[in-house]
Amino acid sequence: MSRPRFNSLIESLPALVPFVGPEAQERGRGQPFRARLGANESLFGPSPKALAAMRAAADGNWMYADPESHELRAALAEFHGVGLDNVVIGEGIDGLLGLAVKLAVELGSPVVTSDGTYPTFNFHVAGGGGRLVRVPYRDDKQDLGALVEATRSEEARILYVCNPDNPMGSFWGAAELNDLIAQLPDGVLLCLDEAYCDTARQADLLPVDVGNAQVLRFRTFSKAYGLAGARIGYCLGEAKVIRAFEKIRNHYGINRVGQIGALAALEDQEFLAEAVARIARARELIGAIARDNGLQPLSSAANFVTIDCGGDGDFAKRVLDALIAQDVFVRMPGVAPLNRCIRVSCGRDEDLAVLADTLPLALAAAR
Amino acid sequence: MSRPRFNSLIESLPALVPFVGPEAQERGRGQPFRARLGANESLFGPSPKALAAMRAAADGNWMYADPESHELRAALAEFHGVGLDNVVIGEGIDGLLGLAVKLAVELGSPVVTSDGTYPTFNFHVAGGGGRLVRVPYRDDKQDLGALVEATRSEEARILYVCNPDNPMGSFWGAAELNDLIAQLPDGVLLCLDEAYCDTARQADLLPVDVGNAQVLRFRTFSKAYGLAGARIGYCLGEAKVIRAFEKIRNHYGINRVGQIGALAALEDQEFLAEAVARIARARELIGAIARDNGLQPLSSAANFVTIDCGGDGDFAKRVLDALIAQDVFVRMPGVAPLNRCIRVSCGRDEDLAVLADTLPLALAAAR
Incomplete structure (x- = not known):
């Protein structure tokens, strides 16, 4: 019995995982998220x-x-x-x-x-x-x-x-x-x-x-x-x-x-058009929530809005962690200067209500 | 505009497909199969x-x-x-x-x-x-x-x-x-x-x-x-x-x-045990159908039975083609001497009844 011989490229690679899933975070926290706004899924569901x-x-x-x-x-x-x-x-x-x-x-x-x-x-x-x-x-x-x-x-x-x-x-x-x-x-x-x-x-x-x-x-x-x-x-x-x-x-x-x-x-392109309209509306809502908190939403053509937290990467990370501590799953860019931002997926009104409730607390905690 | 440069390994590979699916065969024939016994799926379904x-x-x-x-x-x-x-x-x-x-x-x-x-x-x-x-x-x-x-x-x-x-x-x-x-x-x-x-x-x-x-x-x-x-x-x-x-x-x-x-x-291991029992029974049935037609079924531990058609690869291929012409989807090994056989997946009684009906015709056609 020995170890198998892997090719040299494989030996050189880290056992990196591109994105830790929200489920792993929930297992780690011992608690489910209240708002799943981190993976750019569509909370409006399929047709x-x-x-x-x-x-x-x-x-x-x-x-x-x-x-x-x-x-x-x-x-x-x-x-x-x-x-x-x-x-x-x-x-x-x-x-x-x-x-x-x-x-x-x-x-x-x-x-x-x-x-x-x-x-x-x-x-x-x-x-x-x-x-x-x-x-x-x-x-x-x-x-x-x-x-x-x-x-x-x-x-x-x-x-x-x-x-x-x-x-x-x-x-x-x-x-x-x-x-x-x-x-x-x-x-x-x-x-x-x-x-x-x-x-x-x-x-x-x-x-x-x-x-x-x-x-x-x-x-x-x-x-x-x-x-x-x-x-x-x-x-x-x-x-x-x-x-x-x-x-x-x-x-x-x-x-x-x-x-x-x-x-x-x-x-069902009719449903897609509805979903796209709801996503567009959610982008507006997320932007408004950001601005209500003194933050700058970036213009978005996607089903998420990236929010400039107005500080550096450490500050945005503290905001992110504080949101997660408030049971809100969001993500953030990994590289400076993009990492001054957090990224929030478009959600239903009830999901964004959770964001509206928790973002002020998260910002206070981060500051 | 030019062609993209692929790596040399890719350029050397044939655009080979490991297995043509039964759906492609059905499209080619313009007719569905009556018995799907070629892909070693379980016709007994899941739990x-x-x-x-x-x-x-x-x-x-x-x-x-x-x-x-x-x-x-x-x-x-x-x-x-x-x-x-x-x-x-x-x-x-x-x-x-x-x-x-x-x-x-x-x-x-x-x-x-x-x-x-x-x-x-x-x-x-x-x-x-x-x-x-x-x-x-x-x-x-x-x-x-x-x-x-x-x-x-x-x-x-x-x-x-x-x-x-x-x-x-x-x-x-x-x-x-x-x-x-x-x-x-x-x-x-x-x-x-x-x-x-x-x-x-x-x-x-x-x-x-x-x-x-x-x-x-x-x-x-x-x-x-x-x-x-x-x-x-x-x-x-x-x-x-x-x-x-x-x-x-x-x-x-x-x-x-x-x-x-x-x-x-x-x-649901209880269901699995039932499915395994039904598969074992189907193996017996396929073996009996083979023997009824003067062919030799090989002993099988899998959810299919491989049947020695008693000739060479060309003969087995003719049997296979004749079964397919009779709307029975089966496959066969690709390499001699294994390709003297055809391979039949375990199915329900009604699927194997189709096999029992068509195998004599296929053998006659192949001969």
């Missing part, structure tokens, strides 16, 4: 039609789901006006980002991202042996000019852009992104993480163009569609690039109930 | 308690599942008499096998398996850049002596053993496997795929020993538990090895409804 479809789908869960996810992909292809071969389904955007890294990255490959944006992408780059090049934000937005510059100078394999951005909520429209795409160096893959695009101004959204093999669009049912637990993300791109995912993805990895729920959710 | 739990869980699907799968892991740890840190959950055994390959394999690493056993493992080895060393079967069983010999001579990083074996149904008990484990060369990881262990003689099953860091046990809710669509597999092993999965797994990849269903299924 009732999706709920009904998932309940009915349980009976069929003795069967593997179609590994080609044909029905869901066909519906998404129609929805986006692209071909079936332009769509691949994954276990959330996280799963698909891991695969994209595996496609394009080898040991030491440079990968460009913004310093402080979605950390699970960084986790996958580390796991794939890539070398992360982190570009600072500029005025709380991803700095598209500096990102393309770094991509060029580093000869990066992937450029990651999260739009609308997590954790800042900022948004680049089609004009700016088309500029970026026009400047992409040859060979680099732009991974455009659009988890939050359903809540952005649709008229400003970069149109889907699957003719460009350098651009992948990552979408999800976890946010505005209200199906985070279903783990259904998808990626739109040029057919040959999408086909490459077939070489490495877990073909039977997508659960049946989630697929069926996502299809029903997609088909 | 009614699991069904009820999944239906109820749909309402909570707006939330991500606990990324630590704490409740399910705790229940599995208790069930197996191991610690919480000896259990990791994955998107089916397939997902976990992919991670195990990523842990232990680097470009060119030798990996030993049996020639003709579960091909999805081979798919993951190819995707991880490993070099597969295939050891022939001996008398339709995985040849443990030759496997350990190849592992030693090739200095393999992983030895894969499927037990009970897919596609042959054969089974090695604790005595033989303990011999194998005692002979494992230092540093190699034994991946013991026990997807079908619930239907084997439990008294002969290798006891779980999480003290040995070289052995990983892969289990699933997809087979006897009847939850293939839920995509919940798990892996038992020594704590430091299990912890290494945290470095690379998709922490939020496990769907909520599936987790909750699996927990309820685990808690």
Whole structure:
């Protein structure tokens, strides 16, 4: 008996967890949260039609789901006006980002991202042996000019852009992104993480163009569609690039109930529009609560609002901890200067009432 | 605009799909199957308690599942008499096998398996850049002596053993496997795929020993538990090895409804015992149908029976195609000499009645 020999990359990696879940925090605290406003889930839930479809789908869960996810992909292809071969389904955007890294990255490959944006992408780059090049934000937005510059100078394999951005909520429209795409160096893959695009101004959204093999669009049912637990993300791109995912993805990895729920959710655009309206209203409410407490909400195109606590990272962390002590689950950016903020997910009136009650106490405690 | 630059391993891989699903076959045929006996799902379904739990869980699907799968892991740890840190959950055994390959394999690493056993493992080895060393079967069983010999001579990083074996149904008990484990060369990881262990003689099953860091046990809710669509597999092993999965797994990849269903299924061991009894009876029935048609069923410890069609691979393929033409979904081994057989999953009486009706016609057509 000995220890198994792992590959050298694995030995070098920390056993890092990208996000500790609220459940682990509740176990640690010995007490549940009163308001779950930290994971950017949709407290407005999914379409009732999706709920009904998932309940009915349980009976069929003795069967593997179609590994080609044909029905869901066909519906998404129609929805986006692209071909079936332009769509691949994954276990959330996280799963698909891991695969994209595996496609394009080898040991030491440079990968460009913004310093402080979605950390699970960084986790996958580390796991794939890539070398992360982190570009600072500029005025709380991803700095598209500096990102393309770094991509060029580093000869990066992937450029990651999260739009609308997590954790800042900022948004680049089609004009700016088309500029970026026009400047992409040859060979680099732009991974455009659009988890939050359903809540952005649709008229400003970069149109889907699957003719460009350098651009992948990552979408999800976890946010505005209200199906985070279903783990259904998808990626739109040029057919040959999408086909490459077939070489490495877990073909039977997508659960049946989630697929069926996502299809029903997609088909209920009326509900999505309602949910988006409720999210927009909640953004206003969170902004008002922040301002009532002398804090500055950042403009957000996402289903959360990031609030500048007006101090440094230590102060924001104290506010966060005090909110958690008041049974309010929220999160905050991990990197300065973004970490002067806390991030609050859109919730129902009753969830935001808890925030309104507890934020003054948390600020007092933090001060 | 250019093509993205993929890593050289990816460029070298075929866009191979391990298993075409029955749904794709149905789309191709323009007609549904009458009997779904090809994917080793459980036609006896999951526990009614699991069904009820999944239906109820749909309402909570707006939330991500606990990324630590704490409740399910705790229940599995208790069930197996191991610690919480000896259990990791994955998107089916397939997902976990992919991670195990990523842990232990680097470009060119030798990996030993049996020639003709579960091909999805081979798919993951190819995707991880490993070099597969295939050891022939001996008398339709995985040849443990030759496997350990190849592992030693090739200095393999992983030895894969499927037990009970897919596609042959054969089974090695604790005595033989303990011999194998005692002979494992230092540093190699034994991946013991026990997807079908619930239907084997439990008294002969290798006891779980999480003290040995070289052995990983892969289990699933997809087979006897009847939850293939839920995509919940798990892996038992020594704590430091299990912890290494945290470095690379998709922490939020496990769907909520599936987790909750699996927990309820685990808690209903009475139903599992009934399902196992029905599977055992179906094995007898399939064997009788084979013999009625002059064919030889192989002894099976799994939830399927592999039937020797008495000819070569071409003949068995004709039988398979003729069954499919008769709307019976079955599969067959892909490698000679195993491919003289077809593989039939255990089903209900009505499913096997379809088999009994169609097998004589299929044999006549094949001849």
